[in-house]
């Protein structure tokens with residue numbers, strides 16, 4: 001099982017922000033902003049490249065939950081949602097995840 005599959009299964013503890021049957025949001029262990037939450041599908045999808053018509057319903061659900069997760073995390077003045085895919089983007093955990101960042105004025109650049 002990959003690291004985030006273990007976190008989703010509760011085998012590795014995490015600081016949870018939101019959880020339901022199919023997705024989990026938890027605090028990043030190495031935050032890059034005052035609020036840095038990772039949002040993942042519980043099923044193993046390796047990256048954005050692994051999204052298919054067969055598994056995209058969970059991704060749709062994840063996106064539908066973003067506004068309430070952001071609100072729950074206190075992101076009242078805006079936020080950024082990022083997903084690194086593959087080596088050029090420095091993806092380090094091979095399980096689809098979205099970084100929800102905020103709690104300060106973020107950089108104008110994204111690279």
Ligand code: 5GP
Pocket residue numbers: 003014015026027028029030031038083084090091092093094
């Ligand atoms: P990536 O580099 O793949 O886009 O993002 C992986 C993220 O997972 C990084 O921001 C890293 O800090 C975070 N991370 C890695 N291992 C753990 C862990 O065991 N627990 C938590 N909460 N975050 C982790």
Ligand code: ZN
Pocket residue numbers: 001002003004005006043044045094095
């Ligand atoms: Zn996984």
